[in-house]
Amino acid sequence: MNKKIALVGTPNAGKTAVFNLLTNSQQRVANYAGVTVDSAEADLILPNHHATLVDLPGAYSLHPYTDEEKVLLNAVKSTSFTGMILVVDATQPERAIRFLIEVLNTTTMPAVVAFNMIDLAESRGYRYDLKKLSQILGVPVVATMAVKKKGLVDLIIELEKEWFEKTRSPHQFFPVDDHASKKNSILEFYKKSDLVVKEVCLKKGGVDKRTERIDQIVLHPVWGILVLLLVLGIAFQLMFNLAQIPMDWIDSLFKMLATQVGMLPIPEMVKSFLADGVLAGIGGTIVFLPQILILFALILFLEDFGFMARAVFLLDYWMGKVGLHGRAFLPILSSYACAVPGIMATKTIENKRDRIITTMMIPLTTCSARIPVYTLLIAAFIPNTAVFAGVKLQGLVMLGLYLAGTLFALVVGAVLKKFFFKGPRSPLFIELPSYKWPSFQSISKGLIYRGKLFVTRVGTIILALSMVIWVMVSFPNKEKSFAYDLGHFIEPVMKPLGFDWRISMAMIPTFAAREVMVSALSTVYAVGDGGEVSNTDKLSQIIQKEWPLATGLSLLVWFIFAPQCISTLSTIRRELQSTKWMMVSMVYLFVLAYFAAWLTHSIALRFSM
């Protein structure tokens, strides 16, 4: 039987570095009972044994504070694992040893301890007697510096020796009565673990001077704000300019593949299915990857470096002004690339209400799937006149759409907070870890893992839906397809917004991904004119001729709010574990979109008369 070993540790103890050190590069999404949080798993690299190591989220204790931390408690109590590797931070002996004792007293699961970041601790003056610690705890303790691959051999030797064959007999030195749930027992417990610290920590180290120096800049009233703006500027620059290059490559690659499929000696129907169903679905997912990977790389770097916690520190007060928790910063930043990773990142928000509010706001931030639609409509309906000093109207409108999305997100957050989730702000608790230079290996592995997660989560939905949509536009025949009927069916509802049956029909596939609107319109107009309109410029000219201005503006406004893609909705359902909130988010955005588009259409009609 394949053994599962849990990797358990305190936050910022370098747990992921230990994971990368001990496993091969084949990371998978962990899957076992009780896990609602995405954990990576991979095979341990041991010469004589075979087992899977599961990277559980870090936690300060077994008394969970966030949903993420609950995973640890569940894992320690479950029978899914045959053993665990405990990772603690050698630069924080008191917290490390308290954590070890708490975990080891809660379970009889065999364990090996990686006393990590030992180099850092020693350079600051800490000296330890780890043999003594091992004796007291009754489990092997290995000093490691995982980012430098130090301690790997010792750790492997101990793992091979221990090999998690039998349960430990819990030692009776430090009995913890019901998880130290009361303050007094924690105090007692600390006193006891402090005794252990006194025995094994031969010499205490000094504070981390480097972190203090960096904080003088990063948290400085002037320099700190500049650094934050610079980081945000780089993030958006990378997301929109750098990512555009590989995105164009991918786009042309898939166009080329579609052309190739067109030349295959196979029936037209199969060709069309391969090109418009399968390839469009795969291409529609992969095209987002550059942007998402670039953003993730930056986020992983900033997180590992220790900056993300500082951003929360700098922004918490101001985010509180709009009813947000400081921790909502990262999810909202991510959702400018795509709402899916943004919603997934909300699990670090400890308070359920805050998490729901943030999740409800996220679909309003302008994700990258809207850009092609905005670009098309702006090119068709907004004249590119210079407003002042070289600033063009088209660019301003694009900026305005971004700001509108962000503004409405803030309004929604404030309304939810004011009317539905009354009560005081939930407290802020966040550690400001020591700054650490991130390792390239750790970031690249994390990136591959998150990329895989995105492709499986979003890709499968987009692919499946793009096949369904292909069926809808192709059967019974192209001229009178199901989508044609559906377009006509919903036309009366969309009429007040200025959308005819063609637009209504093209909107149906946007449930897969918003940017599909562009190719859907191409298809619709190609069908209508009996010609091939594949070029976006051509399409832009056609809709400019065919649609009144009011319709174009109304559709632009519609896309600020809706429609939600299925990937976003299913992510909301999974992350909040609530169908209700998925429905709420879908309905409220549709209502907002409908009303705002109707208003835009009516006003535009009045003025163009």
Next chain:
Amino acid sequence: MITILNSDKNEVQKLGDLKPGDRAEIIGFEKAPVDFENFLHRLYEVGFLQGSILEVLQEAPYSRDPISIRIKEATYALRRAEANLIQVKLCE
């Protein structure tokens, strides 16, 4: 040598009222609202306990809130209002 007696030194203060650079000893806790029990528990766990020595390191620019606090070799950020649940006495 003249020692200036500063009566403030022995006064009970709230953690949220301290300035960057202040070192203090925790002497007690306010009664927490129900919503904050988990939060307070988390603070106990990371070492905010009676008798622990802490140091206020920094405050966020402009808002001067939250503040960063070093305790038991680690640094945490807390909002002043929430830090007020902790009663402290300044160290000499």
